[in-house]
Amino acid sequence: MKTYNLFSLLLVCLLFSCSKSDDGGDGGGTTNPGADADYTLLFETGSTFKSTLLNANADLVTFNAADSKFTDIGTPELLYKDGTVFSFYQKKGACSGEILKYDFNDDSSHEAVLFDDLGDCDLTAYAIAHSNDKLYIAYGLKEPMLAADYFIRVIDLNASESSFVDVTVSKKPTDLVFTNNRLFILSLDEEVANENFLVVMDASNDTMIIEMNLGFNAHKLIKNVDNNLIVSYDELHTLMNSQTLALQYVQYQEGIEPKFTDSNSNNFDDTGKMYYETPPGENSIYPIVPAIYDFGENLVILYAYENFLTEAQRNLEYEIETTTMVDFDIKNDYMLIGYKKKGSQKGGLLRIRTGAEPAVIDNIDVDGIPHSIIVK
Numbered sequence: 001m002k003t004y005n006l007f008s009l010l011l012v013c014l015l016f017s018c019s020k021s022d023d024g025g026d027g028g029g030t031t032n033p034g035a036d037a038d039y040t041l042l043f044e045t046g047s048t049f050k051s052t053l054l055n056a057n058a059d060l061v062t063f064n065a066a067d068s069k070f071t072d073i074g075t076p077e078l079l080y081k082d083g084t085v086f087s088f089y090q091k092k093g094a095c096s097g098e099i100l101k102y103d104f105n106d107d108s109s110h111e112a113v114l115f116d117d118l119g120d121c122d123l124t125a126y127a128i129a130h131s132n133d134k135l136y137i138a139y140g141l142k143e144p145m146l147a148a149d150y151f152i153r154v155i156d157l158n159a160s161e162s163s164f165v166d167v168t169v170s171k172k173p174t175d176l177v178f179t180n181n182r183l184f185i186l187s188l189d190e191e192v193a194n195e196n197f198l199v200v201m202d203a204s205n206d207t208m209i210i211e212m213n214l215g216f217n218a219h220k221l222i223k224n225v226d227n228n229l230i231v232s233y234d235e236l237h238t239l240m241n242s243q244t245l246a247l248q249y250v251q252y253q254e255g256i257e258p259k260f261t262d263s264n265s266n267n268f269d270d271t272g273k274m275y276y277e278t279p280p281g282e283n284s285i286y287p288i289v290p291a292i293y294d295f296g297e298n299l300v301i302l303y304a305y306e307n308f309l310t311e312a313q314r315n316l317e318y319e320i321e322t323t324t325m326v327d328f329d330i331k332n333d334y335m336l337i338g339y340k341k342k343g344s345q346k347g348g349l350l351r352i353r354t355g356a357e358p359a360v361i362d363n364i365d366v367d368g369i370p371h372s373i374i375v376k
């Protein structure tokens with residue numbers, strides 16, 4: 001096991017400021033030349049998922065007057081993203097559902113109606129994923145006449161008519177990730193000891209390659225910038241090579257864990273740093289704050305709002321209640337923070353320069369609560 005030996009230093013740098021940046025940011029020492037960028041911001045308003053287009057450069061982000069080609073949808077029960085491609089699942093009845101795969105790069109989409117073949121049933125969808133030409137949905141079906149309870153439905157997007165296969169899995173599937181032409185399935189053995197297992201499926205023929213015991217309390221799967229797999233636990237994470245299936249374990253120092261198991265963001269820059277939202281413990285009065293975790297260096301930095309915003313900015317200008325989304329603008333080298341406003345179903349998008357001395361670039365108010373952002 002590998003332990004962290006620099007967490008405390010980074011937390012001190014965060015809370016009390018250091019003279020040198022420790023996370024690879026410019027630390028305010030250089031001028032960002034900037035570049036034009038296009039953002040598509042996904043946000044929730046009521047029970048609806050909407051999008052808006054933004055224009056950005058190094059100095060300013062503004063609304064784009066053009067309409068987004070992404071049509072409003074109901075807030076999805078399940079969501080999977082890989083780069084600019086998102087899949088959204090909505091349940092439509094006791095045994096019916098819809099899945100939409102949407103590429104925000106070229107605005108192409110695929111839609112599929114699910115489970116109409118099953119008739120009257122009691123079905124629960126647990127996770128979704130996609131590849132270039134397939135959709136995957138993990139579900140459970142309680143039918144006394146069936147020999148199995150859990151399945152992965154594989155939908156062929158290239159078929160002229162509806163085409164799918166159901167692949168049986170022996171344990172409850174809780175999360176899916178597609179990478180390296182393989183579907184990785186996190187599952188839970190509820191019937192015996194509540195241990196977690198990782199099942200690997202070959203996407204070429206939809207057959208299972210191997211099942212591995214992961215022990216207890218594995219929360220979710222994350223694909224990193226190298227297309228390898230991260231299995232997250234509270235006290236450690238496991239890095240798996242998606243080709244060789246070799247494992248590397250990283251144990252956290254007690255009390256200063258990075259806490260990304262419940263994050264919805266988990267977005268990577270091109271150097272392997274992950275941008276996410278996390279509970280700060282005693283380091284901030286806010287319930288959720290932005291953070292960066294560097295897997296290569298095993299370092300984490302919490303961006304407590306108190307460290308780079310005045311009290312007037314936090315409470316009066318931006319009215320920040322909590323963090324809802326964290327991402328990265330690679331063109332301008334900025335962290336992008338979506339937040340909910342106090343006592344409201346509205347929010348904002350805050351751009352900051354990272355480093356030892358974080359600085360606000362700008363902010364824009366949003367008529368909803370930011371969920372995800374696509375940078376082009």
